[in-house]
Amino acid sequence: MAKELHPVAVRGGVVHFGDRAVLHGVDLVVDPGRTVALLGANGSGKSTLVKTALGINRLSAGTAELFGVPVKRFRDWSRVGYVPQRLGAGGGVPATVREVVSAGRLSRRRIGLPARRADKAVVETALEAVGLADRAGDAVATLSGGQQQRALIARALVAEPRLLVLDEPTAGVDAASQEALAAVLRERAADGVTIVLVAHELGPLEPIIDRAVVLSHGRVVHDGAIPAHTGIHPHAHATEEQRLWT
Numbered sequence: 001m002a003k004e005l006h007p008v009a010v011r012g013g014v015v016h017f018g019d020r021a022v023l024h025g026v027d028l029v030v031d032p033g034r035t036v037a038l039l040g041a042n043g044s045g046k047s048t049l050v051k052t053a054l055g056i057n058r059l060s061a062g063t064a065e066l067f068g069v070p071v072k073r074f075r076d077w078s079r080v081g082y083v084p085q086r087l088g089a090g091g092g093v094p095a096t097v098r099e100v101v102s103a104g105r106l107s108r109r110r111i112g113l114p115a116r117r118a119d120k121a122v123v124e125t126a127l128e129a130v131g132l133a134d135r136a137g138d139a140v141a142t143l144s145g146g147q148q149q150r151a152l153i154a155r156a157l158v159a160e161p162r163l164l165v166l167d168e169p170t171a172g173v174d175a176a177s178q179e180a181l182a183a184v185l186r187e188r189a190a191d192g193v194t195i196v197l198v199a200h201e202l203g204p205l206e207p208i209i210d211r212a213v214v215l216s217h218g219r220v221v222h223d224g225a226i227p228a229h230t231g232i233h234p235h236a237h238a239t240e241e242q243r244l245w246t
């Protein structure tokens with residue numbers, strides 16, 4: 001079998017907003033099936049990096065590929081699930097949670113055909129997985145921020161992507177739901193799905209992470225095992241390298 005290409009590959013990525021460089025030559029090359037956490041302080045460039053990897057932000061230098069294809073030419077978006085940091089799932093749209101999640105299944109269906117029973121089952125399983133089964137018939141706008149985030153995660157899951165990119169999936173999400181999310185992601189990782197997630201604190205996600213990339217001021221300052229102090233006391237016993245990103 002041919003070797004699977006890197007699901008994500010940013011090389012020498014430089015991104016400017018106006019005159020200001022926000023990424024200064026960042027490399028993020030992810031092997032298939034890995035679960036990678038992007039860590040770093042507010043404003044260090046984590047969201048910018050994932051958006052750049054997905055072609056949402058423009059590079060002023062360097063390259064970005066998805067599954068070996070330059071992101072500008074990449075068309076196979078059903079292979080990619082992206083949950084942005086900020087909403088919107090609801091934003092005044094009178095859709096129910098189930099409708100929003102079902103929308104994620106559209107990329108897998110022939111346009112115009114009604115949902116098959118299998119599609120519906122996948123949607124119900126995803127709703128269970130993120131703990132929203134009991135809210136499925138409610139308008140998304142009536143959910144809390146953390147619940148809306150979970151609805152978006154379910155929407156990404158039902159598309160059964162080979163690459164999942166999650167920007168702060170646990171922000172504003174309670175401990176039990178974080179555990180549930182970790183279980184879902186562990187399952188996807190076991191199926192060979194590549195996961196890239198942005199986080200401040202890994203919490204229950206920590207055991208599923210097999211590589212941590214730490215950004216500071218738009219540069220990679222660590223790439224490897226999870227830094228020991230992550231999510232606990234960022235300043236206590238920090239090494240020089242660790243202090244760089246707190």
Ligand SMILES: Nc1ncnc2c1ncn2[C@@H]1O[C@H](COP(=O)(O)OP(=O)(O)OP(=O)(O)O)[C@@H](O)[C@H]1O
Pocket residue numbers: 017022040041042043044045046047048049085
């Ligand atoms: N669209 C934009 N226009 C101008 N500046 C931007 C834009 N998006 C991000 N920035 C700036 O780029 C820098 C990096 O932002 P980014 O959102 O990537 O950081 P982050 O590490 O994800 O932070 P956080 O943990 O707070 O989400 C910040 O200084 C931010 O103000």
